[in-house]
Amino acid sequence: MGDYPSRSENAVTGDPGVAPRHTRAAGTGVSPSSYDEPPIGGGGALPRKKSFSMESGFRGLSVAAGAMVLVIIVAIAVFLISKAIPALGANTENFLTYTRWFPNESNPAFGIAALAFGTVLTSIIALIVAVPISLGIALFLSHYAPKSLATPLGFTIDLLAAVPSVVFGLWGRDVFQQPVNDFSVWLNKYFSWIPIFGGEGPFGQSIMLGGLVLAIMVLPIVTSLSREVFQQTPGMNEEAALALGATRWEMIRIAVIPYGRPGVIAAVMLGLGRALGETIALALTLGLVFNISFNIIEIGGNSVAANIATTFGEANETGRGALIASGLVLFAITLVVNMAARAIIYRRREFRDSAA
Amino acid sequence: MSLLERESAGVVMTPDNIRSKRLSVVVNFGIAVAALLLSAAIVLGTGIGNWVLVVVLGLAFYLLGLLFVASRVEGRRAGRDRMWKTLIYSACVLAILPLASVVWTLISKGYSRLDGNFFGSSMNNIGARDPDGGAYHAIIGTLEQVGIATLIAVPLGVLGAIYLVEYGRGKFATTVRFFVDVMTGIPSIVAGLFVLSFWVLIVSPWFNNGQPRFSGFAASLALTVLMLPTIVRSTEEMLRLVPGPLREGAYALGVPQWKTILRVVLPTALPGIVTGVMLAVARAAGETAPVLLVAGGAAAINFDPFAGNQSSLALFVYQQAGDASRYAPARAWTAALTLVAIVLILTVAAKLLARRNSLSK
Numbered sequence: 001m002g003d004y005p006s007r008s009e010n011a012v013t014g015d016p017g018v019a020p021r022h023t024r025a026a027g028t029g030v031s032p033s034s035y036d037e038p039p040i041g042g043g044g045a046l047p048r049k050k051s052f053s054m055e056s057g058f059r060g061l062s063v064a065a066g067a068m069v070l071v072i073i074v075a076i077a078v079f080l081i082s083k084a085i086p087a088l089g090a091n092t093e094n095f096l097t098y099t100r101w102f103p104n105e106s107n108p109a110f111g112i113a114a115l116a117f118g119t120v121l122t123s124i125i126a127l128i129v130a131v132p133i134s135l136g137i138a139l140f141l142s143h144y145a146p147k148s149l150a151t152p153l154g155f156t157i158d159l160l161a162a163v164p165s166v167v168f169g170l171w172g173r174d175v176f177q178q179p180v181n182d183f184s185v186w187l188n189k190y191f192s193w194i195p196i197f198g199g200e201g202p203f204g205q206s207i208m209l210g211g212l213v214l215a216i217m218v219l220p221i222v223t224s225l226s227r228e229v230f231q232q233t234p235g236m237n238e239e240a241a242l243a244l245g246a247t248r249w250e251m252i253r254i255a256v257i258p259y260g261r262p263g264v265i266a267a268v269m270l271g272l273g274r275a276l277g278e279t280i281a282l283a284l285t286l287g288l289v290f291n292i293s294f295n296i297i298e299i300g301g302n303s304v305a306a307n308i309a310t311t312f313g314e315a316n317e318t319g320r321g322a323l324i325a326s327g328l329v330l331f332a333i334t335l336v337v338n339m340a341a342r343a344i345i346y347r348r349r350e351f352r353d354s355a356a
Numbered sequence: 357m358s359l360l361e362r363e364s365a366g367v368v369m370t371p372d373n374i375r376s377k378r379l380s381v382v383v384n385f386g387i388a389v390a391a392l393l394l395s396a397a398i399v400l401g402t403g404i405g406n407w408v409l410v411v412v413l414g415l416a417f418y419l420l421g422l423l424f425v426a427s428r429v430e431g432r433r434a435g436r437d438r439m440w441k442t443l444i445y446s447a448c449v450l451a452i453l454p455l456a457s458v459v460w461t462l463i464s465k466g467y468s469r470l471d472g473n474f475f476g477s478s479m480n481n482i483g484a485r486d487p488d489g490g491a492y493h494a495i496i497g498t499l500e501q502v503g504i505a506t507l508i509a510v511p512l513g514v515l516g517a518i519y520l521v522e523y524g525r526g527k528f529a530t531t532v533r534f535f536v537d538v539m540t541g542i543p544s545i546v547a548g549l550f551v552l553s554f555w556v557l558i559v560s561p562w563f564n565n566g567q568p569r570f571s572g573f574a575a576s577l578a579l580t581v582l583m584l585p586t587i588v589r590s591t592e593e594m595l596r597l598v599p600g601p602l603r604e605g606a607y608a609l610g611v612p613q614w615k616t617i618l619r620v621v622l623p624t625a626l627p628g629i630v631t632g633v634m635l636a637v638a639r640a641a642g643e644t645a646p647v648l649l650v651a652g653g654a655a656a657i658n659f660d661p662f663a664g665n666q667s668s669l670a671l672f673v674y675q676q677a678g679d680a681s682r683y684a685p686a687r688a689w690t691a692a693l694t695l696v697a698i699v700l701i702l703t704v705a706a707k708l709l710a711r712r713n714s715l716s717k
Contacts, residue, residue: 058614059523065515066524066532069588072581073535076542076550083553136447144444153448155707160455162635162703164642166673167692171458173677174465174685179408186405216454223451247437270541277543279645280674305545309645320552327549331542338541342534 073335080328087321095325100290101307103322104315110322112304112329114290118207119303119330122282123275125211125296126218131268133215134222141223142230143252154227161220169284172213173205177285180209184297199298205287207301213285214278218271225270229263230256262348269341273334279305304330379429379438387425391417415446466693469686475694479655479672484681491691493657494672498698500661501572501651501668502641505579510633512580513587514622520588521595522617533592539585544578548646551578556650564663570652572661575668578646583636590632594625627713634706638699644670669695 088095090108098111137157141150184203191197233256241251257264283306287299308323315323395414399405419439427435474490482489520533551574560569598621606616622629647653652665653675667675669691676688 055612055614058617062515062519062523065512066519066529068512069516069532069536069539069584072584073539073542075554076546076581079550079553079558080546083557133447133450136444137451140444140448144441156455157451158707159700159703160451162638162642162699163458164644164670164695164699166642166644166670166677167458167462167696170673170677170688170692171461174689175457175461176454183408186409190404219451247433249437249440250433252440273541273543277541277545279543279545280670284674284677305543305645308545308549309648312649320557324549324553327546331546334541334543334546335538338538339534341541342537345537346534 076331077328080324080331083321084325084328085321087318088325090318091322099292101311101322103319108318108322112326114292115302115304115307115326116329117292118286118301119276119305121207121294121296122211122214122286122301122303123272125208126214126275127268127272129212129215130218130222130271134219134267134271135226135264137219137223138226138230139252139256141227143248143256154224157220157223160216161224165217165278165281166284168213168217169281172209172281172285176213177204177209180204180206180212184208187297196294196296199295202299203297205285205299205301207286207296210282210286210301210303211296213281214275217278217281218275221274222267222271225267226260226264229260229267232263233259262344266341266344269337269344273337273341276337277305277330277334278303279309282306283309377429379426383425383429384422387421388414388418391415391421419443462689462693462696465686465689467690469690470693474687474690478657480657482655484679486681487683489683489687491669491672491687491694493654494667494669494691495694496657496659497572497575497647497651497654497666497671498641498669498695500659501575501579501647501666502637504573504576504661505583505640506633506637508576509580509583509587509636513584513636514591514629516584516588517591517595518617518621520592522613522621536585536588536592539581540589542581542585543645544582544643545645545649547578547581548649550581551575551646551650569663570650570665571663572651572658572666574650575647575666576661578650579640579643582643582646583640586636586639587632590635591625591629594628594632595621597628598624627709631706631710631713634702634709638702638706641702642670642695642699644668644674647671648674669698 087103087108091103091110092107093100093109093111095111097113098109099114101110101115102108103110137153141154141157145153181204184197184206185201187197188199188201188203192199237255237259238251241255246254282303286301286303286306288302288306288310289300290302291300293300304326308327311319312323392410392414395417396410399410399413419442422442423435423439425435426438430438473488475495476492477488477490478493479489479491480493516532516536520529520536523529524532555574555577556570557568560571560574561567563569602620602624603616606620607613611619647666647668648671651668651671653667653671654665655667658664658666673688673691673695676684676691679688
């Protein structure tokens with residue numbers, strides 16, 4: 001334990017000329033256990049390591065804070081499962097395949113089939129619309145725009161990401177619904193032979209409206225991540241392509257896009273994660289109808305997260321458990337999507353530090 | 357003799373034949389006008405749509421015409437290059453449109469209730485026929501909830517980042533860093549459900565005679581879950597930018613590591629950390645779902661974040677949006693304008709601070 005030889009040893013072997021201990025210990029050195037006194041005769045200038053110090057305390061605190069993240073993720077899973085199990089036990093229908101939501105009855109019956117379907121369909125529409133546009137903007141910002149234009153435009157896209165989702169929801173319902181409704185009527189008039197544009201109406205608060213609003217919300221995430229990735233293309237690759245006579249687009253196709261592909265895939269998956277978990281914007285723009293229909297322009301659509309927000313108010317204990325169970329499914333799906341995206345990013349070390 | 361001389365024997369090099377032919381701007385503009393006219397003639401002539409279809413179809417015709425003409429003049433590869441350039445430019449215009457529309461709507465619709473009454477009164481005793489009512493209680497709620505969440509999340513997040521940068525080595529640190537990134541993607545509604553099942557349903561009955569209780573503090577906990585990974589990530593990036601020689605200088609003077617971190621590393625990285633915290637606060641202030649689930653929302657003013665329902669600005673927007681009163685939309689839009697103003701001011705301030713930060717440049 002002690003870093004120094006004890007004083008008595010010292011007195012005997014190291015300093016034979018010094019008077020024995022008991023003669024100089026008058027007043028202070030009463031006990032032989034006063035190890036804190038440095039040994040006589042120099043050497044051992046380093047302070048002794050204490051069993052508890054600020055250093056180890058601070059270190060422990062920071063380790064605990066780091067571990068807190070893992071604790072929270074585990075705790076989310078544990079508490080959601082613990083509250084979901086009683087409700088799932090009381091369910092009289094199959095939770096995964098039933099399409100209706102009656103958890104507050106005396107015979108609770110609820111399933112997430114329609115909700116999960118709506119969640120996935122709106123997210124897919126959002127990605128189909130948002131990803132090409134995002135990649136276009138990302139390429140514009142990284143390879144076409146002059147710096148004087150790229151900086152403010154990139155700033156604007158970042159601001160788009162900061163606008164709260166409830167504002168997009170309100171805008172989607174009060175402003176965007178009318179043009180989408182007109183567009184739906186037009187689609188229905190000329191393309192009703194395609195099943196997704198069929199039906200007799202009414203149109204408006206549809207999967208398409210929800211999907212398009214989601215697309216606007218996903219756009220900034222995919223754009224800023226892909227821009228980071230495109231900007232990291234090694235200049236040598238680009239210059240080599242240009243030196244071989246490639247046009248700008250050919251240079252992008254043979255140098256920038258192959259290099260950035262993993263990063264773009266990860267960006268799209270992060271956008272998907274955001275789209276899957278979006279709540280309030282969809283609660284305001286979807287028709288909140290419990291059925292599975294591929295028709296994307298008629299009033300209808302629902303999603304797991306939107307259902308939690310809209311039916312939470314009238315839920316009893318089983319109802320709350322049912323909503324928590326559906327939230328657990330959402331948590332699991334987004335966790336898997338996010339982990340896959342992050343794993344892709346981590347495999348390419350060069351993206352790790354900047355493309356957060 | 358040499359290759360160059362042999363090749364140039366028959367051809368005289370002039371600026372005209374060493375430069376390839378370029379499509380002139382006038383022709384480009386002409387194609388655009390022709391495409392728009394053609395599309396307008398088709399669409400309006402047959403009556404299959406309005407001006408939106410004219411623009412969309414016009415763009416398609418323009419792309420085809422450009423591809424054709426540029427291929428003839430400049431070669432196929434250059435033609436394709438022009439087509440993609442046009443597509444990429446139009447993607448930008450397309451993305452600006454919704455943002456412009458949102459900003460315009462916020463200002464034009466939110467302006468009507470931007471008065472003292474809105475910021476000075478709550479929704480208590482406001483019926484469907486009352487045009488008054490305001491968001492005072494919601495603003496109080498947002499400030500308290502976000503404030504408490506910041507008080508919890510900032511020390512935790514900064515310490516976590518210190519672990520990742522200064523102490524963390526090996527597998528555990530990699531795992532923590534990975535899950536911090538994963539945690540940024542947790543949906544806000546899941547964070548709300550977590551606090552609902554953990555705090556509201558299990559812990560809060562201990563303090564409330566066995567009855568579960570909504571509170572603003574529960575909302576703060578949910579916001580903490582959402583803010584924590586953002587703060588850890590941005591702080592980590594900033595700490596990594598602190599030059600190693602600064603630390604080594606402190607160690608060489610005999611300063612212990614914890615003191616080096618607190619007195620040398622953190623002050624150096626402080627502007628960047630503040631930027632990250634402000635961005636996290638801006639994100640948390642706009643969250644609706646967790647507040648809806650665990651604070652419940654209220655019409656009256658409640659200063660106590662630890663007891664009783666509380667509202668927040670974002671939740672106020674959502675509830676007014678669902679309200680049947682004909683005065684509700686105006687309140688919703690004004691609250692949305694206030695919320696966006698708060699969030700954007702925080703974001704812009706954070707970005708300006710980041711730009712002045714000497715570390716990241």
